[in-house]
Amino acid sequence: MDAETARTRLLETAYALFNERGIQAVGMDEIRSASGVSLKRLYQLFPSKDELVEAVLRRRDEDVRASVTARVEAHEDPEERILAVFDFLDAWFRQPDFRGCTFINTFGELGGVAGPVGDIARAHKQDLRDLFTALVAAAGRPRELAGQLTILANGAMATAGIEGSPTPARQARSAARTLLAATRPAPARTT
Amino acid sequence: MDAETARTRLLETAYALFNERGIQAVGMDEIRSASGVSLKRLYQLFPSKDELVEAVLRRRDEDVRASVTARVEAHEDPEERILAVFDFLDAWFRQPDFRGCTFINTFGELGGVAGPVGDIARAHKQDLRDLFTALVAAAGRPRELAGQLTILANGAMATAGIEGSPTPARQARSAARTLLAATRPAPARTT
DNA sequence: GCTGCGGGAGAACGATCGTTCTCCCCGATG
DNA sequence: CATCGGGGAGAACGATCGTTCTCCCGCAGC
Numbered sequence: 001m002d003a004e005t006a007r008t009r010l011l012e013t014a015y016a017l018f019n020e021r022g023i024q025a026v027g028m029d030e031i032r033s034a035s036g037v038s039l040k041r042l043y044q045l046f047p048s049k050d051e052l053v054e055a056v057l058r059r060r061d062e063d064v065r066a067s068v069t070a071r072v073e074a075h076e077d078p079e080e081r082i083l084a085v086f087d088f089l090d091a092w093f094r095q096p097d098f099r100g101c102t103f104i105n106t107f108g109e110l111g112g113v114a115g116p117v118g119d120i121a122r123a124h125k126q127d128l129r130d131l132f133t134a135l136v137a138a139a140g141r142p143r144e145l146a147g148q149l150t151i152l153a154n155g156a157m158a159t160a161g162i163e164g165s166p167t168p169a170r171q172a173r174s175a176a177r178t179l180l181a182a183t184r185p186a187p188a189r190t191t
Numbered sequence: 192m193d194a195e196t197a198r199t200r201l202l203e204t205a206y207a208l209f210n211e212r213g214i215q216a217v218g219m220d221e222i223r224s225a226s227g228v229s230l231k232r233l234y235q236l237f238p239s240k241d242e243l244v245e246a247v248l249r250r251r252d253e254d255v256r257a258s259v260t261a262r263v264e265a266h267e268d269p270e271e272r273i274l275a276v277f278d279f280l281d282a283w284f285r286q287p288d289f290r291g292c293t294f295i296n297t298f299g300e301l302g303g304v305a306g307p308v309g310d311i312a313r314a315h316k317q318d319l320r321d322l323f324t325a326l327v328a329a330a331g332r333p334r335e336l337a338g339q340l341t342i343l344a345n346g347a348m349a350t351a352g353i354e355g356s357p358t359p360a361r362q363a364r365s366a367a368r369t370l371l372a373a374t375r376p377a378p379a380r381t382t
Numbered sequence: 383g384c385t386g387c388g389g390g391a392g393a394a395c396g397a398t399c400g401t402t403c404t405c406c407c408c409g410a411t412g
Numbered sequence: 413c414a415t416c417g418g419g420g421a422g423a424a425c426g427a428t429c430g431t432t433c434t435c436c437c438g439c440a441g442c
Binding site for chain 1: 211212213215216290291294295296297298299300301302303304312313316317335338339341342343344345346347348349350352353354358359362363365366369370372373
């Protein structure tokens with residue numbers, strides 16, 4: 001097996017197991033048996049579990065950001081671009097293996113404690129906030145709206161994860177629409 | 192030492208440690224040394240770590256609900272009663288040991304897995320939703336608003352926890368005010 | 383065919399943790 | 413004062429886990 005495919009299989013297998021049961025509850029041996037990559041290779045590619053976790057989170061960060069960006073860029077209207085983030089959430093929450101946001105969950109499990117893992121989670125959420133800040137500016141809305149949209153998105157993730165239901169995405173989208181309507185700069189135009 | 196005070200000290204110590212570092216990262220021995228209650232007594236009162244965790248979560252659930260209720264009932268105006276929930280969040284997030292919502296964190300750490308602990312977390316969040324549902328009905332607002340406020344509250348908890356900042360409470364409160372204003376049934380009266 | 387050698391399978395090791403057991407002290411009771 | 417029982421301190425036990433080590437197979441080069 002190629003080293004690159006082994007790496008990919010490890011990251012995908014580890015992400016699936018971490019997502020399902022948490023990080024600490026999954027042993028390296030289980031990642032080995034589920035991925036089919038031997039322990040020797042595993043430790044060649046990732047010298048410790050911490051580094052594997054970091055790599056999984058970094059990859060997840062890239063995947064999520066790419067998916068969100070693709071959704072956003074499918075629209076031209078600045079308001080639609082903002083709502084597209086919530087459409088992404090809706091599609092995500094409907095996936096059968098959805099079990100909440102990896103970064104919120106990881107923070108809950110390992111949080112407080114310093115270290116690279118916490119930094120990655122914080123940076124990921126900061127990126128979400130930055131995205132909303134840019135979209136809000138492009139839509140000509142007041143800066144404060146970005147923070148409110150960030151809270152709506154994170155709240156939808158947390159609520160959907162715990163309740164095991166995708167409906168928070170639609171509810172958050174609807175709230176975002178109301179907030180957008182309340183700050184509409186130009187006089188008319190319906191959504 | 193009285194059995195009741197031992198029980199209280201155990202629950203408070205365990206909560207503080209779980210809040211700070213997560214559940215799995217805290218050993219029974221550390222709870223013993225931090226609480227000053229011997230292991231024998233600990234296992235007399237809570238025959239297993241799982242039962243201690245359950246008791247801690249149940250107590251936390253009661254404490255939070257009592258605090259929120261007190262804040263809400265300090266106001267008469269139905270709109271103020273809704274906003275009081277976000278004032279509670281603001282006061283909570285400012286406490287130096289705040290590290291996110293215990294139930295969101297616990298779900299992230301142990302989630303997915305069935306069992307009493309997950310049930311308690313889900314029930315706690317359902318209670319928050321029920322509270323908003325009642326407050327929204329009393330304020331004469333449409334039902335959908337309750338879900339949106341729930342998402343705002345949970346989002347403020349998750350965002351404040353990860354960012355380590357209390358400002359999401361104020362941002363969520365401001366968003367809630369906008370949502371309330373957008374659905375105001377009677378013609379006038381300023382907030 | 384023989385020799386290395388890279389990699390796979392899984393045993394082994396040391397640490398940690400939940401839980402139980404042992405030993406000892408102390409205070410109450412006659 | 414002797415006895416007895418409950419509780420404290422901490423050792424002990426068995427399981428799990430991250431990490432390393434051992435053994436062996438299959439294949440490249442001569």
